[in-house]
Amino acid sequence: MTEFRYELLATDGKARLGRIHTAHGVIDTPAFMPVGTAATVKGMLPENVADTGAQILLGNTYHLMLRPGAERIARLGGLHKFMNWDKPILTDSGGYQVMSLSKLRKITEDGVTFKSHIDGRKFALSPERSMEIQHLLGSTITMAFDECTPFPATEQQAAESMRMSMRWAKRSKDAFVEREGYALYGIQQGSVFENLRRESSEKLAELDLPGHSVGGLAVGEGQQIMFDTLDFCVDMLPANKPRYLMGVGKPSDLVGAVMRGIDQFDCVLPTRSGRNAQAFTHRGTLNLKNGRHRDDDRPLDDQCNCPACTKYSRAYLHHLIKAGEILGAVLLTWHNLAYYQDLMRGMRDAIAQRRMEQFARDFYAGQEGGDIDPVPIIED
Amino acid sequence: MTEFRYELLATDGKARLGRIHTAHGVIDTPAFMPVGTAATVKGMLPENVADTGAQILLGNTYHLMLRPGAERIARLGGLHKFMNWDKPILTDSGGYQVMSLSKLRKITEDGVTFKSHIDGRKFALSPERSMEIQHLLGSTITMAFDECTPFPATEQQAAESMRMSMRWAKRSKDAFVEREGYALYGIQQGSVFENLRRESSEKLAELDLPGHSVGGLAVGEGQQIMFDTLDFCVDMLPANKPRYLMGVGKPSDLVGAVMRGIDQFDCVLPTRSGRNAQAFTHRGTLNLKNGRHRDDDRPLDDQCNCPACTKYSRAYLHHLIKAGEILGAVLLTWHNLAYYQDLMRGMRDAIAQRRMEQFARDFYAGQEGGDIDPVPIIED
Numbered sequence: 001m002t003e004f005r006y007e008l009l010a011t012d013g014k015a016r017l018g019r020i021h022t023a024h025g026v027i028d029t030p031a032f033m034p035v036g037t038a039a040t041v042k043g044m045l046p047e048n049v050a051d052t053g054a055q056i057l058l059g060n061t062y063h064l065m066l067r068p069g070a071e072r073i074a075r076l077g078g079l080h081k082f083m084n085w086d087k088p089i090l091t092d093s094g095g096y097q098v099m100s101l102s103k104l105r106k107i108t109e110d111g112v113t114f115k116s117h118i119d120g121r122k123f124a125l126s127p128e129r130s131m132e133i134q135h136l137l138g139s140t141i142t143m144a145f146d147e148c149t150p151f152p153a154t155e156q157q158a159a160e161s162m163r164m165s166m167r168w169a170k171r172s173k174d175a176f177v178e179r180e181g182y183a184l185y186g187i188q189q190g191s192v193f194e195n196l197r198r199e200s201s202e203k204l205a206e207l208d209l210p211g212h213s214v215g216g217l218a219v220g221e222g223q224q225i226m227f228d229t230l231d232f233c234v235d236m237l238p239a240n241k242p243r244y245l246m247g248v249g250k251p252s253d254l255v256g257a258v259m260r261g262i263d264q265f266d267c268v269l270p271t272r273s274g275r276n277a278q279a280f281t282h283r284g285t286l287n288l289k290n291g292r293h294r295d296d297d298r299p300l301d302d303q304c305n306c307p308a309c310t311k312y313s314r315a316y317l318h319h320l321i322k323a324g325e326i327l328g329a330v331l332l333t334w335h336n337l338a339y340y341q342d343l344m345r346g347m348r349d350a351i352a353q354r355r356m357e358q359f360a361r362d363f364y365a366g367q368e369g370g371d372i373d374p375v376p377i378i379e380d
Numbered sequence: 381m382t383e384f385r386y387e388l389l390a391t392d393g394k395a396r397l398g399r400i401h402t403a404h405g406v407i408d409t410p411a412f413m414p415v416g417t418a419a420t421v422k423g424m425l426p427e428n429v430a431d432t433g434a435q436i437l438l439g440n441t442y443h444l445m446l447r448p449g450a451e452r453i454a455r456l457g458g459l460h461k462f463m464n465w466d467k468p469i470l471t472d473s474g475g476y477q478v479m480s481l482s483k484l485r486k487i488t489e490d491g492v493t494f495k496s497h498i499d500g501r502k503f504a505l506s507p508e509r510s511m512e513i514q515h516l517l518g519s520t521i522t523m524a525f526d527e528c529t530p531f532p533a534t535e536q537q538a539a540e541s542m543r544m545s546m547r548w549a550k551r552s553k554d555a556f557v558e559r560e561g562y563a564l565y566g567i568q569q570g571s572v573f574e575n576l577r578r579e580s581s582e583k584l585a586e587l588d589l590p591g592h593s594v595g596g597l598a599v600g601e602g603q604q605i606m607f608d609t610l611d612f613c614v615d616m617l618p619a620n621k622p623r624y625l626m627g628v629g630k631p632s633d634l635v636g637a638v639m640r641g642i643d644q645f646d647c648v649l650p651t652r653s654g655r656n657a658q659a660f661t662h663r664g665t666l667n668l669k670n671g672r673h674r675d676d677d678r679p680l681d682d683q684c685n686c687p688a689c690t691k692y693s694r695a696y697l698h699h700l701i702k703a704g705e706i707l708g709a710v711l712l713t714w715h716n717l718a719y720y721q722d723l724m725r726g727m728r729d730a731i732a733q734r735r736m737e738q739f740a741r742d743f744y745a746g747q748e749g750g751d752i753d754p755v756p757i758i759e760d
Contacts (some may be wrong), residue, residue: 039699043706045687068674068699076677076695084691275706294448297456307425311464315456319419319448326423326655326706 004183004210006242006263010352014234014261017351020211020242023181024080024088024140025055029242029263030347032254032340033058033090035271038067039083042271043326043333046085052306052334053341056088056140058266061133062097065123066116070136078138090141090266092246093130093172093187096148107147109164127171131184135177141211144172146187151219158191159199165189165215166203173207185244187215188237192229201236212237213244214262223253230260251280251343252367255360258347270340274333277321281339284367286314288332293318306338307331384563384590386622386643390732394614394641397731400591400622403561404460404468404520405435409622409643410727412634412720413438413470415651418447419463422651423706423713426465432686432714433721436468436520438646441513442477445503446496450516458518470521470646472626473510473552473567476528487527489544507551511564515557523593524552526567531599538571539579545569545595546583553587565624567595568617572609581616592617593624594642603633610640631660631723632747635740638727650720654713657701661719664747666694668712673698686718687711 002021006029010017020027034041034049036057041049049057059079064070073082080086095112098105102114102123111126130145146165149158169186176184186204190196204212214233217226230245237243244264245257254265270280277289281301286293288300296314304310308317308331320328343363350359382401386409390397400407414421414429416437421429429437439459444450453462460466475492478485482494482503491506510525526545529538549566556564566584570576584592594613597606610625617623624644625637634645650660657669661681666673668680676694684690688697688711700708723743730739 038703038705039696040703040705040707043710045707045710067703068695072675072695075675076693082693082696082699084696295452295455313456313462315448315452316419316462316464319462323418323420323447325418325420326709327420327425329706330423330425330710 002181004181006211006240008240010354012351012354012356013259015258015347015351015356016261016263017348018242018263020088020263021181022088022140022183023179024086027055027088027264028348030254030258030344030351031056031264032344033264033266034337034340035060035266035268036083036085036089037268038063039073039079041333041337043275043330044271044337046083048334049085049337050087052338053345054087054337056090057085059089059091059137059139060097061091061094061130061137062101062125064091064137065094065125065133066118066121070133074136074138078136080138088140089138090264091134091137091139091143093143093145094125094133095130095146096247098125099148109167111145127168128175131172131175131177140182142176142182142184143213144169144184144186144209146189146215148219149189149191149216151191151216151221153191155193155196158189158193158196162189162191162196162200166200169204169207173209183210185209185211185213185242187213187246188233189216190233191216192221192225194232197229197233198236201233205238209241211242211244213246213264215246217245218247218249218253218267223250223256226253227256227260230257230262234261251340252364254340254343255347255363258351259356259360270336271333274336275329277328277332278336279332279339280336282366288314288317288321288328290318300335301339304335304338304342306335308335309338382561384561386591386620388620390734392731392734392736393639395638395727395731395736396641396643397728398622398643400468400643401561402468402520402563403559404466407435407468407644408728410634410638410724410731411436411644412724413644413646414717414720415440415646415648416463416465416469417648418443419453419459421713421717423655423710424651424717426463428714429465429717430467432718433725434467434717436470437465439469439471439517439519440477441471441474441510441517442481442505444471444517445474445505445513446498446501450513454516454518458516460518468520469518471514471517471519471523473523473525474505474513475510475526476627478505479528489547491525507548508555511552511555511557520562521591522556522562522564524549524564524566524589526569526595528599529569529571529596531571531596531601533571535573535576538569538573539576542569542571542576542580546580549584549587553589563590565589565591565593565622567593567626568613569596570613571596572601572605574612577609577613578616581613585618589621591622591624593626593644595626597625598627598629598633598647603630603636606633607636607640610637610642614641631720632744634720634723635727635743638731639736639740650716651713654716655709657708657712658716659712659719660716662746668694668697668701668708670698680715681719684715684718684722686715688715
C-alpha cells in the first residue's frame with residue numbers, strides 16, 4: 001500500500017508544483033477535481049473524464065447520503081466501484097450542501113438535522129456521522145465536518161462559527177478511521193479576518209492532519225476579496241501538505257489562486273456551464289446559444305484537442321443546443337473539463353519552468369476574445 | 381467510386397443475408413439503422429454508435445429542413461461532415477413527419493404545405509423539394525416522397541393515397557440527382573390490401589429503382605396484421621434489391637420481419653426507450669425505474685458487452701434514472717443500440733448457418749424473463 005503524502009517538486013513565487021500519493025494513485029498538483037455530485041460527473045462517462053487528464057473526482061456526501069444512501073453504496077462495493085472510477089475520490093463533509101440545499105435545518109453543537117430537498121425525509125449529520133458516511137463511500141480524501149461561515153459575517157459571528165468548526169474538526173479526527181493511503185483534511189475557516197484565519201490554522205496544526213483546505217471563500221465575496229484573503233491565509237497552512245481551495249472556480253480564479261499557493265480545486269462551473277451552452281476557451285468564454293455561431297464552421301477552441309473541438313464545428317454545437325440535444329450538453333461539458341485540465345497542465349508546466357508570471361499574463365490577455373463574462377460561481 | 385448494389389449472400393426460408401455496397405461503405409443485412417433525427421443519435425457520440433456495430437444511420441428530412449436547414453448543412457459540408465458520421469446515411473422523405481408533427485397541413489397533388497412545430501414558420505414539401513433537400517444533405521440513400529396511408533383506411537382511401545404516392549415516386553425519380561454509390565428507394569403503399577400492394581409494386585417496377593421500402597405499416601395496426609401483410613407484400617418487391625421496412629420496430633417485430641424477407645429497419649424505440657429507463661435485454665424488457673433494481677449488483681444484461689453492462693450494476697443504472705442523470709439516458713441508449721445490433725448480428729449468423737427458425741424460437745423463449753411489455757412503436 002502507498003502512504004498518503006504530498007511531494008513538493010518545485011515552486012515559482014508562491015505557486016507550487018507537487019504530487020499527492022494516495023491509495024488510488026497519484027494526483028499532480030495544482031489539480032482541478034471535476035465534481036461528481038450524485039456518483040456521476042454530469043453527462044460524462046468516467047473514462048472520458050479521465051481522458052481529459054482528471055486524476056481525482058469530488059463526490060458530495062449530502063447528495064449521496066440522501067440518494068442512493070451511503071450504506072447502500074457500501075453494500076454495492078463502495079463509491080469507486082459503484083461509479084466505475086478507480087482513481088482518487090475526495091468527498092466533502094456534507095455541511096455546505098445542508099446549508100445551501102436542505103429544508104428546515106437545525107444546527108447545534110452536536111451537529112445538524114435537516115429535511116431532504118428530494119423527499120422531505122429527516123436526516124442528521126454530525127462530525128461522527130459525516131466520517132462514517134465518507135468511510136462507507138470509501139473516499140480517498142475525507143473532509144472534516146464544518147460549518148461554512150456565510151459571507152458577510154461580523155468578526156464575532158465568524159469567530160463563533162470558526163471555533164465550532166475547529167471543535168468539529170477534532171471530533172472528525174477522533175471519528176475518522178485511518179487507512180493507509182487515505183487522508184482526512186482539515187478546513188481552515190475565519191472568513192476574511194486574518195486573526196481568525198490564524199487562530200483556525202493553529203487549532204488545525206494541533207491535529208496534524210495530512211492536508212488542509214481553505215473554506216468559507218467563493219461564497220459571494222467576489223474575486224478581489226477572495227484573492228486578498230488568500231494573500232495571507234494560505235501561508236498559515238503547513239507547506240509540506242496539500243492546500244485545497246473549496247468550490248473554486250472560474251479559470252481566472254484558478255490562475256490567481258495557484259499564484260497564491262493553492263494546490264487543489266473543485267467547482268461545478270465547467271460541468272454546469274457545459275449543460276448551459278457556455279464554453280471556456282483559450283480566447284475567452286463563449287455562449288453557444290448565440291445565433292452568431294449558426295454558420296460558423298470553425299472549431300470551438302482551436303487550441304483544444306477534445307472531441308467537441310476536433311470533430312465538430314461551432315455551427316453544429318449551436319444546432320445541438322438550439323435543438324435541446326443531449327449531445328450538446330455532453331460535448332460542451334467534455335470540452336470545459338478538457339479546458340480546465342489543460343489550464344492546470346499549463347500551470348504545472350509553467351511552475352516547473354519558473355514562468356508562472358508570464359503564463360498568467362498570457363492567460364489574461366487571451367481571455368479578452370470571449371463574447372460574455374463567465375457565469376458567477378455556483379454550487380451543485 | 382463504388383456502384384450502389386445489393387449482394388444476396390444466403391437465404392434461409394424467406395430470410396436473406398446480404399450486403400449493400402454504397403459510396404460510404406457496406407451495410408450488412410438484415411440491418412438495423414439507428415435514428416439520428418436532428419443530426420444526432422440522441423445521447424450518443426457517433427463513434428460509439430459505430431462501436432455497437434451500426435453501419436448506417438437514418439436522418440429525418442422534416443427535422444433537418446426546419447432546423448438547422450438543408451441549405452445551411454450543405455454550406456457546412458453536408459450531413460456526414462456536420463454530424464461526424466462517414467458511413468452511409470439514409471434520409472426519409474419528410475412526408476411522414478409532416479403528417480405526424482407539423483401544424484396546419486394542406487395536401488394537394490403538388491405536395492404539402494405546413495407550419496413548423498418548432499416556431500410556426502411556413503414550409504412546403506413536394507417530391508422535387510424533398511429530393512433537393514436530401515441531395516443537399518448528401519444522403520447515401522434517398523427515400524421517394526410519399527404519403528404514408530393512415531391505418532385504418534378503406535380500400536378506396538388506400539388506393540387513392542397509394543396512387544398519388546406512385547405519381548410522386550415518378551416525380552421523385554425525375555428530380556433525383558444520380559451519383560455513383562448513392563440510391564433512391566421507392567416506397568410500396570397499399571395499406572393491408574393485397575391487390576393495392578401489387579398495383580403499387582408494379583408501378584414501382586416501371587421506375588427500376590435500386591431499392592424499395594414497405595411503407596404504411598407500423599402505424600397502429602399491430603404486429604399480427606403487420607406480419608400478415610408482410611406475408612404477401614414483400615415477395616412482390618424484386619429479390620435482387622434491398623427491402624426496407626420503415627419505422628419498425630420492437631425486437632420481436634424485427635425477428636418476424638426478417639423471417640418474411642426484410643433487409644433493413646429503422647426505429648426510434650431503442651433510443652427513445654433508453655431515455656425512458658427501458659432496456660431491451662436477452663431476457664426481456666426491463667424498466668430501470670422499478671425499485672426492485674435498487675440493490676441489484678448484477679449487470680443489466682449478462683450476454684451484452686456494452687459499457688452499461690460490463691462496467692455498471694443495475695443498482696447504479698437505477699440510481700442514475702432516479703436522480704435524473706444524463707448518464708442514465710446515455711448508458712441505456714447505448715445498451716439498447718448494442719442489443720439491437722447484437723440481435724441483427726445473431727440473425728445474420730443464423731441465416732448464414734440456415735438455423736433462423738431455431739434462432740427465432742430461442743429468441744421468443746428468452747424474452748419471457750422481462751418484467752414489462754415493450755412500449756408501443758413510436759416515431760421521433
